[in-house]
Amino acid sequence: MDLFSNLTLGFTIAFTPFNLLMAFLGVILGTLIGALPGIGPVSGVALLLPITFGMHPTSGIIMLAALYAGSMYGGTITSVLINTPGESASVVTCIDGYQMALQGRAGPALGMAAFGSFIAGTVGVVFLMGMSPLLARWALSFGPAETFALMLLGLTTVTGLTGDNAVKGYISMVLGLMMSMVGFDIISGDQRYTGGITEMLDGFDFLPVAIGLFGMGEVLAGAEDASRAEILSARYGLRDVLPTAADWMRSRWAIVRGTVLGFVIGVLPGAGPTIASFLAYTVEKKVSARPEEFGRGAIEGVAAPESANNAASAGAMVPMLTLGIPGSATTAVMLGGLMMWGIRPGPLLFEKNPDFVWGLIASLYIANVMLLILNIAFIPAFVRALRIPYSILMPLIIVFCITGAYSLNNKVWDVGQMLVFGVVGYAMKKLDYSPAAMTLALVLGPLAERSLRQALIISDAGILILFQRPIAAVLTTLALIAVAVPAARALRAATIARSAKSRRAPA
Amino acid sequence: MRTADRIGAAILLVVAVAYTATAAGRYTYWTATGPGSGFFPFWLGLVLAALSALLLVSAARRPEPGPAWLPTGRGAVRLVVVVAVTAAFIALLPVLGMVLGTGLFLGVLLRMLEGHSWRATLGVAVGAAAANWALFVLWLKVPFPVGVLGF
Numbered sequence: 001m002d003l004f005s006n007l008t009l010g011f012t013i014a015f016t017p018f019n020l021l022m023a024f025l026g027v028i029l030g031t032l033i034g035a036l037p038g039i040g041p042v043s044g045v046a047l048l049l050p051i052t053f054g055m056h057p058t059s060g061i062i063m064l065a066a067l068y069a070g071s072m073y074g075g076t077i078t079s080v081l082i083n084t085p086g087e088s089a090s091v092v093t094c095i096d097g098y099q100m101a102l103q104g105r106a107g108p109a110l111g112m113a114a115f116g117s118f119i120a121g122t123v124g125v126v127f128l129m130g131m132s133p134l135l136a137r138w139a140l141s142f143g144p145a146e147t148f149a150l151m152l153l154g155l156t157t158v159t160g161l162t163g164d165n166a167v168k169g170y171i172s173m174v175l176g177l178m179m180s181m182v183g184f185d186i187i188s189g190d191q192r193y194t195g196g197i198t199e200m201l202d203g204f205d206f207l208p209v210a211i212g213l214f215g216m217g218e219v220l221a222g223a224e225d226a227s228r229a230e231i232l233s234a235r236y237g238l239r240d241v242l243p244t245a246a247d248w249m250r251s252r253w254a255i256v257r258g259t260v261l262g263f264v265i266g267v268l269p270g271a272g273p274t275i276a277s278f279l280a281y282t283v284e285k286k287v288s289a290r291p292e293e294f295g296r297g298a299i300e301g302v303a304a305p306e307s308a309n310n311a312a313s314a315g316a317m318v319p320m321l322t323l324g325i326p327g328s329a330t331t332a333v334m335l336g337g338l339m340m341w342g343i344r345p346g347p348l349l350f351e352k353n354p355d356f357v358w359g360l361i362a363s364l365y366i367a368n369v370m371l372l373i374l375n376i377a378f379i380p381a382f383v384r385a386l387r388i389p390y391s392i393l394m395p396l397i398i399v400f401c402i403t404g405a406y407s408l409n410n411k412v413w414d415v416g417q418m419l420v421f422g423v424v425g426y427a428m429k430k431l432d433y434s435p436a437a438m439t440l441a442l443v444l445g446p447l448a449e450r451s452l453r454q455a456l457i458i459s460d461a462g463i464l465i466l467f468q469r470p471i472a473a474v475l476t477t478l479a480l481i482a483v484a485v486p487a488a489r490a491l492r493a494a495t496i497a498r499s500a501k502s503r504r505a506p507a
Numbered sequence: 508m509r510t511a512d513r514i515g516a517a518i519l520l521v522v523a524v525a526y527t528a529t530a531a532g533r534y535t536y537w538t539a540t541g542p543g544s545g546f547f548p549f550w551l552g553l554v555l556a557a558l559s560a561l562l563l564v565s566a567a568r569r570p571e572p573g574p575a576w577l578p579t580g581r582g583a584v585r586l587v588v589v590v591a592v593t594a595a596f597i598a599l600l601p602v603l604g605m606v607l608g609t610g611l612f613l614g615v616l617l618r619m620l621e622g623h624s625w626r627a628t629l630g631v632a633v634g635a636a637a638a639n640w641a642l643f644v645l646w647l648k649v650p651f652p653v654g655v656l657g658f
Contacts (some may be wrong), residue, residue: 050647051642051647053647054646054648087608091532167558167561167562167565168562171558171559171562174551174554174555175519175555177551178526178548178551178552178555181547181548181551185534185544187539187544188535188543190534190535190544190580191527192534192548193548219589220589220590223585223586223589224578224582224583224585224586311535391617391620391621391623391625392621392627392631394589394616395612395613395616395617395621396631396635396645397611398589398593399606399609399612399635402593402596402597403605403609403643406600406605406649406651407647407649407654409548410650410652412597412601413653414599415597419590419593419597422590422593423590426586428576431511431512431515449547452547453541453542453546453547455548456541456542457540457542466581495582
């Protein structure tokens with residue numbers, strides 16, 4: 001099958017009324033979740049996972065992917081109007097977006113962000129479509145050694161890049177792996193770490209853990225704080241939102257650079273939309289002829305990061321679909337969902353489930369068109385939603401967390417687990433640990449263990465098999481570098497700090 | 508945060524040692540064909556032990572106590588209330604049932620913690636309980652826990 005017939009198949013699936021409805025639901029909810037501070041795309045996907053279980057997996061992934069794309073658009077609204085990012089990938093947009101709003105140019109800021117997001121999102125899907133089958137074909141030759149090396153790379157890079165404290169990132173990751181060992185071991189049949197509790201025989205269920213760590217955890221972090229920010233009022237008529245020709249001239253290269261950079265960063269395991277948006281802003285400031293305008297309402301400072309985060313959210317889907325390694329925290333939760341639907345992401349996905357993959361790709365094109373229309377013509381509606389007080393929203397989100405955790409197995413035990421992990425997630429966030437790394441490890445753990453054991457069984461050189469085969473050797477080396485670089489940096493910082501201290505000490 | 512890191516690292520160290528000890532004592536490290544069920548957990552525990560030792564050392568070496576991380580005053584009270592009310596709701600689920608429980612839970616939080624008017628509280632609580640029921644029971648066919656009142 002060539003690209004054209006694949007895409008035709010995809011659009012036939014995407015244009016069924018139910019899938020269109022799910023894409024629409026996804027973009028609306030995504031924009032809202034992106035816009036509301038205190039709840040981001042990761043918790044959005046975790047919270048909506050339970051709803052997808054009654055559906056066909058294709059419809060489920062269509063809704064979740066549309067939600068992910070929508071949250072990237074929605075985050076901008078809050079950044080520009082309240083100077084509070086709606087989600088982490090829109091943090092940098094606050095800098096120039098809010099300045100523009102103060103100057104009465106909130107409309108063009110939002111409009112340019114929407115157009116940039118649309119261009120980047122659509123081009124991102126084109127790249128995704130072109131790149132994924134190639135990557136999948138390459139990964140088809142992977143044996144257990146390569147698979148384990150890939151898992152190792154995914155785990156080390158994600159961990160190195162989340163949070164400020166690398167040691168705590170790795171601790172979170174190892175804890176996630178340890179949690180994934182709980183329950184029946186498929187190879188030997190042993191029960192591990194169940195503590196004799198019947199409910200633990202199946203191990204930690206991904207869903208209550210994810211809903212707890214992200215949904216409940218974020219709500220608890222928000223519950224602490226009862227204050228509310230003020231929304232700048234502005235005009236959002238169609239005419240007020242459309243950027244001027246001058247805006248376009250200033251932003252066009254920012255959008256192009258943001259798109260390419262964002263997609264590349266998104267594909268890399270571990271570096272998702274947030275890092276992409278920060279890098280795009282920095283690059284734009286560097287290459288700009290007027291760097292002094294950045295921070296004072298430069299429209300490029302909105303266009304570049306908003307393009308980058310959309311391209312990155314498309315890019316992050318590539319390794320998730322083709323290799324089974326998520327490129328961001330949100331795709332890590334999606335990956336968990338895929339596994340629960342009984343879909344094995346990885347190189348075979350494109351051959352075994354073409355309707356799933358191509359339906360998803362076609363839906364992403366449609367979702368971006370929907371999002372452009374929504375974010376140009378219906379901004380006032382989303383601004384009104386922002387006025388719903390958090391004090392009403394917070395209890396509602398908790399109800400949704402509880403019902404969602406219950407709905408999987410219809411067990412109150414799962415709901416209790418959800419609350420426990422909510423408190424754990426809250427504490428982890430406060431103490432700089434990484435719930436994202438823990439979730440990723442929980443998802444990848446079983447496959448990582450199985451591939452390592454299989455690799456050691458066929459190996460005649462023990463663990464050195466990871467260096468005997470070329471692809472595995474490259475991946476393992478990259479993983480070691482991913483660990484070594486932050487370690488070396490921390491060591492150097494410590495040495496410098498110590499020598500500074502000894503110099504300051506009286507002789 | 509220095510104290511929190513020290514305590515955290517110490518707890519993690521104990522967990523790591525117990526985890527590896529369990530793997531070594533109760534599960535098979537190596538079988539005739541290759542690694543057994545204890546192999547991977549054994550090493551995971553050791554890696555965690557090394558990492559938490561690293562954290563312990565670096566936290567002890569950090570000069571200043573670091574910023575506080577636990578909320579204080581009103582923030583702490585709100586946090587405890589939300590967790591306690593949620594825990595009570597979950598514990599009472601089999602008695603109250605999901606629908607009535609949801610309504611009561613929302614009522615308590617909206618009225619007592621957030622101080623909304625009775626009208627707003629009732630509207631949101633009844634509306635949300637009904638919407639939640641419609642979404643999960645009517646559409647997704649999830650059997651909700653039924654309370655002693657039969658719904």
